[in-house]
Amino acid sequence: EAGVVQSPRYKIIEKKQPVAFWCNPISGHNTLYWYLQNLGQGPELLIRYENEEAVDDSQLPKDRFSAERLKGVDSTLKIQPAELGDSAVYLCASSNPDSHEQFFGPGTRLTVL
Amino acid sequence: SQELEQSPQSLIVQEGKNLTINCTSSKTLYGLYWYKQKYGEGLIFLMMLQKGGEEKSHEKITAKLDEKKQQSSLHITASQPSHAGIYLCGADIWGTYKYIFGTGTRLKVLA
Numbered sequence: 001e002a003g004v005v006q007s008p009r010y011k012i013i014e015k016k017q018p019v020a021f022w023c024n025p026i027s028g029h030n031t032l033y034w035y036l037q038n039l040g041q042g043p044e045l046l047i048r049y050e051n052e053e054a055v056d057d058s059q060l061p062k063d064r065f066s067a068e069r070l071k072g073v074d075s076t077l078k079i080q081p082a083e084l085g086d087s088a089v090y091l092c093a094s095s096n097p098d099s100h101e102q103f104f105g106p107g108t109r110l111t112v113l
Numbered sequence: 114s115q116e117l118e119q120s121p122q123s124l125i126v127q128e129g130k131n132l133t134i135n136c137t138s139s140k141t142l143y144g145l146y147w148y149k150q151k152y153g154e155g156l157i158f159l160m161m162l163q164k165g166g167e168e169k170s171h172e173k174i175t176a177k178l179d180e181k182k183q184q185s186s187l188h189i190t191a192s193q194p195s196h197a198g199i200y201l202c203g204a205d206i207w208g209t210y211k212y213i214f215g216t217g218t219r220l221k222v223l224a
Contacts, residue, residue: 100144
């Protein structure tokens with residue numbers, strides 16, 4: 001069974017540029033999470049989807065961050081414009097309704113210059 | 114302030130030694146999860162604890178949740194270099210949909 005897929009794995013951009021990350025969850029997993037992880041810290045939830053509905057986006061900086069999961073399967077997280085402080089690892093995870101166990105992708109490491 | 118406190122922040126042990134990592138919350142937890150992360154990779158689920166006093170084991174790793182469901186310990190017996198990595202606890206806060214992580218414990222095992 002394929003795990004959570006994320007792309008790209010690494011991205012280097014200049015500040016003020018836009019950037020997008022893509023996540024394909026495990027087949028059948030209705031819940032999808034986007035996390036931000038700074039160096040030496042635990043992941044912090046940005047947004048959680050139940051199917052195509054964003055049920056918790058309270059920690060998403062909506063002035064520059066946006067996310068979508070149009071068909072309730074794969075998801076895109078966008079930052080526009082990126083700032084130096086956005087440099088971090090962006091993790092995607094998924095889970096099924098019967099379990100609290102989250103399966104994580106390898107993450108996208110973003111460097112903003 | 115951090116809602117899930119982990120200690121120690123880092124740990125260096127000699128191969129074969131036992132070690133313990135702690136995770137403490139000021140709030141009652143619905144579930145407590147332990148993950149392992151290697152540098153540049155995503156988190157790998159180790160185990161989930163839900164009942165007060167519950168204890169689970171996987172190979173040489175044992176985790177326990179206290180009766181009040183506010184503290185958990187992860188114990189590794191006879192550590193090996195393959196145990197090296199970052200151990201993170203995550204938790205559902207009781208009565209909320211909030212899911213949070215601790216800051217992690219970086220473990221290094223010397224061969």
